[in-house]
């Protein structure tokens with residue numbers, strides 16, 4: 001009784017703290033989740049520090065850890081991973097950045113880091129590609145929009161460094177700072193100059209773009225500034241198939257997760273109708289995952305919406321979306337020959353509107369798995385499960401052992 005396939009379902013940021021709006025329950029505790037609870041009842045549960053206790057992980061470092069790539073060794077910044085996810089292929093010497101379409105008011109103060117969670121930004125990206133020109137600085141650029149307010153930028157040219165700051169202050173009500181070199185290296189200075197010029201020129205393009213004029217007429221915040229962060233060069237990643245002897249696919253609307261999957265060698269499967277938000281077509285996503293499991297050994301499926309609700313501080317929306325997730329996961333109850341792993345990548349408590357270091361719930365269910373006595377999938381109940389408290393990097397070794405692909409340590 002051993003499974004041959006693995007489905008990793010990452011409920012991005014689903015984990016939380018007690019919410020005032022939910023009478024002190026977490027959204028997972030407050031939601032009615034018969035499917036997740038049945039999976040918990042039929043599996044082994046625990047809680048997990050995706051990186052380490054007390055470390056607040058980004059989705060980048062946490063997903064690397066969950067896939068068994070120590071972020072301390074492999075992480076070179078969010079930018080190059082996000083860029084790969086939008087379809088920009090990062091070659092040697094290119095510097096990648098994550099960007100947000102954001103809103104500034106007439107005084108230059110940031111009023112919304114996500115431009116009202118704008119979507120459909122492809123025409124804005126196209127206008128930027130057509131009109132921005134960095135050739136006077138000896139720099140070429142690629143710019144692609146991603147899901148929602150997200151986009152990615154990549155710079156290439158002779159002598160570009162990646163040690164530069166960000167113009168994203170990570171809060172609203174302040175002016176975006178200039179991008180600065182973090183060292184005295186002329187290469188970092190050149191990158192910082194290119195970033196500031198890119199921000200300046202793109203703001204002009206965005207300012208009177210028809211899409212923004214229409215948004216303002218409708219009372220929506222215009223996307224009139226790009227916040228750029230996460231500068232980095234692409235790292236080197238041993239391929240998933242060589243590392244584990246497993247073929248695999250990634251299903252995610254979030255470009256960062258797509259990018260991480262691609263760089264470790266998972267095939268990206270786009271699913272029409274998925275948005276990375278609470279309006280995503282999760283049934284289509286689950287169907288795609290089931291299809292992939294017929295031809296691959298391993299599937300990573302990321303569902304992003306709960307994280308967005310956490311970042312927005314919307315506890316009730318988060319609870320309600322968890323119920324939508326739960327209903328969509330029902331077809332997974334009958335999965336044959338498959339080890340099903342469900343977890344979050346990090347907590348995104350509504351009370352702090354950002355990631356926290358609180359450990360996340362995790363369940364593993366499938367043939368041969370010892371079943372513990374926990375019957376609910378939430379932060380508090382899973383802490384009493386048989387996996388106890390593990391780290392993100394423990395997950396792949398546990399999974400490989402359960403599918404009998406683990407190597408014996410010793411003779």
Ligand SMILES: O=C(O)[C@@H](CO)OP(=O)(O)O
Pocket residue numbers: 059100113114150307308311
């Ligand atoms: O992309 C996102 O969902 C979040 C966190 O990863 O970033 P931001 O706060 O810029 O929206």
Ligand SMILES: [Mg+2]
Pocket residue numbers: 012013058059307345346
């Ligand atoms: Mg995340």
